[in-house]
Amino acid sequence: MIEVNTAGEVWVFAEQHAGMLEDTPMELMSKGRELADILKVPLAAVMLGDTCQEMVDCLAHYGADKVYLAEHPLLEHYQSTSYAKVIHDLIHKHKPQIVLYGATPCGRDLAPRVASAVKAGLTADCTDLQIGNHEVAKTGKVYENLLFQIRPAFGGNIIATIINFDRWPQMATVREGVMPMPEPDTHRKAKVVKEKVSLSQEDLALEILREQRQERKVNLKASRIIVAGGAGVGSRENFKQIWDLAHCLGGAPGATRAAVDLGFIDRDHQVGQTGTTVRPSLYIAAGISGAIQHQAGMSESQKIIAINNDPDAPIFNIAHYKILGDLNEVVPMMIKAIKEKA
Amino acid sequence: MSYKCVVLVKQVPDTKRITGQAMNADGTVNRAALPAIFNPEDLNALELALQIKDRFGGHVTVMTMGLPAASEVLRQALYRGADEAILITDRRCAASDTLATSYILSCAVRKRDYDIVLCGRQAIDGDTAQVGPQAAEKLGIAQITYVQELLDLEGDRITARRNIGNGWQEVRAKLPILLTVIDEANEPRVASARRLMKYKKARTPAELADKADAKALEEKGLLIQQWDLDFLEADLKWCGRDGSPTKVHRIQSVVLTAKETKNVEPTQPALNAMVHELIVDHTIG
Numbered sequence: 001m002i003e004v005n006t007a008g009e010v011w012v013f014a015e016q017h018a019g020m021l022e023d024t025p026m027e028l029m030s031k032g033r034e035l036a037d038i039l040k041v042p043l044a045a046v047m048l049g050d051t052c053q054e055m056v057d058c059l060a061h062y063g064a065d066k067v068y069l070a071e072h073p074l075l076e077h078y079q080s081t082s083y084a085k086v087i088h089d090l091i092h093k094h095k096p097q098i099v100l101y102g103a104t105p106c107g108r109d110l111a112p113r114v115a116s117a118v119k120a121g122l123t124a125d126c127t128d129l130q131i132g133n134h135e136v137a138k139t140g141k142v143y144e145n146l147l148f149q150i151r152p153a154f155g156g157n158i159i160a161t162i163i164n165f166d167r168w169p170q171m172a173t174v175r176e177g178v179m180p181m182p183e184p185d186t187h188r189k190a191k192v193v194k195e196k197v198s199l200s201q202e203d204l205a206l207e208i209l210r211e212q213r214q215e216r217k218v219n220l221k222a223s224r225i226i227v228a229g230g231a232g233v234g235s236r237e238n239f240k241q242i243w244d245l246a247h248c249l250g251g252a253p254g255a256t257r258a259a260v261d262l263g264f265i266d267r268d269h270q271v272g273q274t275g276t277t278v279r280p281s282l283y284i285a286a287g288i289s290g291a292i293q294h295q296a297g298m299s300e301s302q303k304i305i306a307i308n309n310d311p312d313a314p315i316f317n318i319a320h321y322k323i324l325g326d327l328n329e330v331v332p333m334m335i336k337a338i339k340e341k342a
Numbered sequence: 343m344s345y346k347c348v349v350l351v352k353q354v355p356d357t358k359r360i361t362g363q364a365m366n367a368d369g370t371v372n373r374a375a376l377p378a379i380f381n382p383e384d385l386n387a388l389e390l391a392l393q394i395k396d397r398f399g400g401h402v403t404v405m406t407m408g409l410p411a412a413s414e415v416l417r418q419a420l421y422r423g424a425d426e427a428i429l430i431t432d433r434r435c436a437a438s439d440t441l442a443t444s445y446i447l448s449c450a451v452r453k454r455d456y457d458i459v460l461c462g463r464q465a466i467d468g469d470t471a472q473v474g475p476q477a478a479e480k481l482g483i484a485q486i487t488y489v490q491e492l493l494d495l496e497g498d499r500i501t502a503r504r505n506i507g508n509g510w511q512e513v514r515a516k517l518p519i520l521l522t523v524i525d526e527a528n529e530p531r532v533a534s535a536r537r538l539m540k541y542k543k544a545r546t547p548a549e550l551a552d553k554a555d556a557k558a559l560e561e562k563g564l565l566i567q568q569w570d571l572d573f574l575e576a577d578l579k580w581c582g583r584d585g586s587p588t589k590v591h592r593i594q595s596v597v598l599t600a601k602e603t604k605n606v607e608p609t610q611p612a613l614n615a616m617v618h619e620l621i622v623d624h625t626i627g
């Protein structure tokens with residue numbers, strides 16, 4: 001059990017497979033940087049693997065002040081028992097105050113195992129993280145600068161803010177794609193701390209026989225925000241507006257079959273009966289009529305914004321926000337509104 | 343070789359069916375108004391255990407931690423073919439987070455001989471998918487998460503295919519092991535009519551008004567076992583509120599009152615106001 005330690009660092013688990021860093025650690029780095037700056041402590045990335053030296057620079061460019069590097073031949077392939085053991089030992093040694101993991105299949109396999117071993121709390125699948133104070137109602141005692149771990153639960157119907165005030169580190173897995181990717185700064189350098197790893201064959205519980213990973217172009221299902229364009233967008237060039245709006249929201253671009261058939265965007269992005277079914281927190285439909293086959297894939301979105309210049313477009317029947325107008329005017333205004341708020 | 347399986351199952355509110363009636367006046371979810379169901383992926387875990395028993399022989403024990411009303415999922419497991427069902431119920435379990443829940447469940451699993459512990463991947467209310475891996479760690483055994491297919495069981499070796507999001511992985515491990523099972527793994531069987539007739543009268547002691555009834559049920563093999571934390575010899579320091587490092591600071595409901603539509607003018611001030619609203623309710627930002 002680790003005591004509250006306000007001088008502790010903010011850590012990000014740097015998930016990599018076969019020498020390739022995932023996107024999630026970079027996304028976490030932008031939020032981690034913000035938290036570390038508020039708390040006035042260093043931001044560190046923790047990377048495990050066989051030979052990882054080459055990825056260290058990348059972590060520095062994305063905001064890490066420090067990189068803890070645990071290299072060992074037995075860490076070449078991720079598996080829960082060996083990775084959890086090493087991270088558990090590192091947490092005990094350095095006592096970070098916050099440890100963040102991507103809520104990827106790997107992060108959600110690993111983090112609970114670490115949390116159980118460290119006997120620390122773990123909040124699942126967060127969509128936001130903030131620093132704030134908590135007052136215990138009964139005693140009036142105030143705990144300052146805690147990590148507010150904000151997550152949807154109950155099938156997305158509630159948003160819970162979870163804290164841990166008496167047992168640390170404060171650990172969370174963070175949903176993929178919800179934190180914006182920071183701009184890399186190629187001048188940044190990080191201090192590299194090489195950690196000694198002692199592992200034996202017994203620490204590897206699994207024998208990995210075969211594996212196949214597709215290069216993932218877009219993961220609509222994991223996106224909390226989707227900005228979809230239809231035939232009304234008009235051209236592949238004009239579809240750039242959809243990409244821009246998606247990027248500034250940290251979301252993914254989606255499309256109707258008509259838009260895909262017209263060559264505006266690749267088929268991976270198609271939402272609907274013959275595409276992907278999605279259930280994001282926010283679905284923005286621009287230039288989409290709202291055919292039943294399209295609705296089949298998105299009607300359960302928690303909030304729907306529809307932009308269409310036809311007042312009778314069926315998409316308006318399921319929209320929470322109706323914007324009757326030309327998408328070529330509305331989309332740039334929305335981008336402006338978002339950039340100014342952020 | 344035959345295998346002893348322990349399946350961990352949870353009774354959950356049917357969060358997929360939240361309607362206006364299931365909301366309190368203050369906008370929070372009224373759990374009591376939601377039907378209580380067998381957590382969907384726990385049915386896949388149970389099915390996998392029953393298939394192992396059908397193929398290799400063995401024994402299937404089902405355990406749940408919850409209020410006495412959770413006995414219903416145990417009966418449903420008996421209807422489908424479970425050999426034994428156990429309710430873990432104790433007021434001191436209340437407010438357990440996943441760390442405390444997994445500790446309590448691991449104490450219960452240790453009371454039985456087991457080769458394979460099976461969990462659903464995720465419960466549809468807490469939605470954390472943490473209890474399986476944490477229970478494995480507490481038991482000191484390995485885990486195979488997101489099992490989509492059991493490929494082989496031979497002696498003390500298990501081979502399974504797991505779904506790793508953007509692909510799959512085939513792994514082999516030594517028993518004992520804990521598996522978390524996803525919905526792609528199988529199509530859960532329905533209750534057998536014969537077993538339903540037999541077990542519909544099965545009860546846990548907590549459900550009986552009269553202690554004397556327990557004796558009669560027990561003689562007919564219809565008394566569902568009920569364990570408390572004393573029986574589990576659990577260290578109370580790791581249970582319930584005290585054993586839970588995570589605390590809820592605040593809960594907000596995000597269910598929109600039905601399909602309320604707002605018209606937004608296509609002007610900069612109106613769009614700014616809409617974006618502001620979406621930031622305030624955590625939809626974006």
Ligand SMILES: Cc1cc2nc3c(=O)[nH]c(=O)nc-3n(C[C@H](O)[C@H](O)[C@H](O)COP(=O)(O)OP(=O)(O)OC[C@H]3O[C@@H](n4cnc5c(N)ncnc54)[C@H](O)[C@@H]3O)c2cc1C
Nearest residue numbers: 230231232256257258272273274275287289294309310327
């Ligand atoms: C078996 C089957 C399966 C299908 N599966 C799918 C599926 O999986 N996914 C899918 O999407 N479709 C699917 N479809 C096709 C579906 O029926 C529709 O044809 C398609 O969704 C229409 O796409 P759209 O809304 O982009 O185009 P349209 O219906 O042509 O709508 C374009 C919209 O853009 C608006 N618009 C035009 N210009 C502007 C502007 N400047 N500003 C604002 N609005 C503008 C128009 O008012 C109109 O409402 C399927 C069809 C079949 C028969």
Ligand SMILES: Cc1cc2nc3c(=O)[nH]c(=O)nc-3n(C[C@H](O)[C@H](O)[C@H](O)COP(=O)(O)OP(=O)(O)OC[C@H]3O[C@@H](n4cnc5c(N)ncnc54)[C@H](O)[C@@H]3O)c2cc1C
Nearest residue numbers: 123124350407439440461462464465468469470471472473
């Ligand atoms: C809004 C909300 C948010 C929460 N967030 C967190 C959080 O971020 N971190 C945290 O630690 N706790 C959290 N909790 C508490 C958590 O929901 C409970 O600890 C719960 O008992 C187990 O978690 P789960 O429902 O997420 O189960 P999961 O971990 O999703 O369940 C996985 C599997 O474990 C087994 N299992 C789970 N519970 C039981 C049981 N009672 N009996 C038998 N088998 C079981 C089942 O096989 C199930 O399929 C939250 C609770 C609420 C209400």
